Amino acid sequence: NWHPGVIGIVASRIVERYQKPAILIAIGDDGIGKGSGRSIEGINIYSALFECGELFQKFGGHELAAGISIKEENIDKLRAMFEKAVQKSDGDFVSKLKIDCLVNLADINDSVVSELGLLAPFGIGNHEPLLLAQSVDVVSQRSYKDKHLGLKLRQDGKFFDAIWFNLKEPVTLPHQIDVVFTPEFNTWNGKKEVRLRIMDVDW
Incomplete structure (x- = not known):
């Protein structure tokens, strides 16, 4: 029951803790889920989602952040396809800090x-x-x-x-x-x- 307005913030916190890409989806009364994804350096979340494009009502974003709209019935398919797409990437899932x-x-x-x-x-x-x-x-x-x-x-x-x-x-x-x-x-x-x-x- 996440409000769509906060899922981007929560996704960012999950990525910070686990150093893996994350997508959170809030499902509306109409059965359409609005999702927000975040990623880490070296894992292009837009490219990974592009490989799942057939499942979306719409999606957009860039290398480190993306938004999607998806029917509830397609979420399980997205989970499987997205994991495969991320595993094919060259990222090492190692936390990198940019010291200022x-x-x-x-x-x-x-x-x-x-x-x-x-x-x-x-x-x-x-x-x-x-x-x-x-x-x-x-x-x-x-x-x-x-x-x-x-x-x-x-x-x-x-x-x-x-x-x-x-x-x-x-x-x-x-x-x-x-x-x-x-x-x-x-x-x-x-x-x-x-x-x-x-x-x-x-x-």
């Missing part, structure tokens, strides 16, 4: 986060800024439900809270890491602070 800038955590403050926010809205063709900080100290770490990891990080005497969402498996980090993140505002108990939302780490 190497930074020191001492340079991150409220003003920087506010200015980065002016680049929104983020999505296909305009990804959230990804920053890299190297040789960052892990002061403390705490797992939440074995899915998320809360951290206290330090570099050159400056401390930040950080969160790493939706881990595929529990992880314990070493005392020092390189971290890719997006800085954001987090409000808790009426207090607004800069938090680092972690996208990946290395050590």
